[in-house]
Amino acid sequence: MKDFFLNNPINKLRHDNIHFILDNDDAFNYHNQLEDYSKTPMVQLNTLAKKLGVNKIFIKDESKRFGLNAYKVLGASYAIYKILSKNPKVSTFCTATDGNHGIAVAWSCNMNKKESVIYVPKETSDERIQNLTAIASRVYKTDLNYEETCELAKTTSERMNWQLVQDTSWEGYKKIPAYIMSGYLTQFKELEGEINIIDKPKADIVFFQTGVGSWGASGIWYYLNRYGANRPKIVLVEPIESAGVFESFINGKRISPNGSFKTIMAGLNCGIPSKIAWEIIRHGCDACLRISDKYAKEAMRSFFYNLNSDPKITSGESGAAGLAGLMKCIKDKSLDDLRAHIGLSSESRILVFNTEGDTDKESFKSLIKN
Ligand SMILES: Cc1ncc(COP(=O)(O)O)c(C=O)c1O
The missing domain is CATH 3.40.50.1100 (Rossmann fold)
Structure with a gap:
């Protein structure tokens, strides 16, 4: 091919x-x-x-x-700003990432004094996980691939009442990824x-x-x-x-x-x-x-x-x-x-x-x- x-x-x-x-x-x-x-x-x-x-x-x-x-912080910072402008009470943001987007979410959460919960797929290197751990509130390594990790971040956020801030979109989840793209x-x-x-x-x-x-x-x-x-x-x-x-x-x-x-x-x-x-x-x-x-x-x-x-x-x-x-x-x-x-x-x-x-x-x- x-x-x-x-x-x-x-x-x-x-x-x-x-x-x-x-x-x-x-x-x-x-x-x-x-x-x-x-x-x-x-x-x-x-x-x-x-x-x-x-x-x-x-x-x-x-x-x-x-x-x-x-560059990823351009997206996450703007999306989090838009979410907080509407609902300043959100206390925890969650995402799935193989590194850069997670750093971006954690950095933006720290700037806004909010908690960040980061899920990483199984392929993520130890160094990338350490970099995330240094900046995020919580980091969890999964035994899943990227797409499955996104699903886990989504369902856990729904259960825990966290705000998902994912840099990809699916049916029913469009506005936040659009803010990220706008960023x-x-x-x-x-x-x-x-x-x-x-x-x-x-x-x-x-x-x-x-x-x-x-x-x-x-x-x-x-x-x-x-x-x-x-x-x-x-x-x-x-x-x-x-x-x-x-x-x-x-x-x-x-x-x-x-x-x-x-x-x-x-x-x-x-x-x-x-x-x-x-x-x-x-x-x-x-x-x-x-x-x-x-x-x-x-x-x-x-x-x-x-x-x-x-x-x-x-x-x-x-x-x-x-x-x-x-x-x-x-x-x-x-x-x-x-x-x-x-x-x-x-x-x-x-x-x-x-x-x-x-x-x-x-x-x-x-x-x-x-
Ligand atoms: C360094 C880097 N370049 C490019 C991309 C591609 O961006 P997208 O997943 O939106 O295609 C990413 C995604 O995380 C990335 O980390």
Whole structure:
């Protein structure tokens, strides 16, 4: 089977209740007034672009976000703010996570003097659990996969009267994940004036690494709404072992992936795509691509062992997966159709995001070792 799926997106998304939550600057304004807020850096990797044979590579470095080493806090902090604005009495927030979203929920709970209860799936590394334990009120390791852990967090929250704040959506659970996606939009709004300029963005192709698809969907929503037919081409990148979006496209409907769930890309090691994200993705992405760990490792190393005057970037396994997708597009001889579909050429200006730094330092060190 091929490792990619080509999609023909529409140029305008229908407005529904979810899009209404996304269609304002409320989250951006909320983040801007937080004490430790600053815009994350956007840099260019000119030598790497030359080496890979493209015109430009822009990278927005989310490892610098609120000192938390990942972008996820943009979503959780805004969702918790919205929940507390309506119901300040909520005392405990709960979530399932393989790491980054849990840190984000716990950090936001601490800021609001609330309790956080975090469930992690069986694949979660000891270091990720220790990082969570250092910041959350309670952390429980399960013997379940990600999707089953989400179900456990949901049913336990209902029983205990906790507030679930999950970064994925299913039938009957849409509003909170939509707030989370709305929070992610801050990243794209920060690029206004840099990449996202008036009529046409300065990037031709954007790669979004994808787990349940909430983040990529918020990026798709932003670019479709902002530019319509002038938007950049959008490619979603997933691990072969947990390619929920790819497999949903192949099957023509949202399904749980069939892979082994054994990948170094812990943040992308998820199950069925988010319901509300899938609706945006299936109408708005140009392609999705499955990659192996080999490409993630190569991308981490390319960021870290920088060439000439390119800045050195510390990027974790999932953080580097967008660049890994670009590398596979360029290097894999069997991807001619994909390259043609997204117009990848020596003229292309590419935008990728480093969505996490070395969130698992042990693993990072061993993968980066010469
Ligand atoms: C570092 C990192 N990048 C990307 C993603 C993908 O986000 P989503 O699950 O919304 O597709 C995640 C998800 O947790 C992540 O931790």
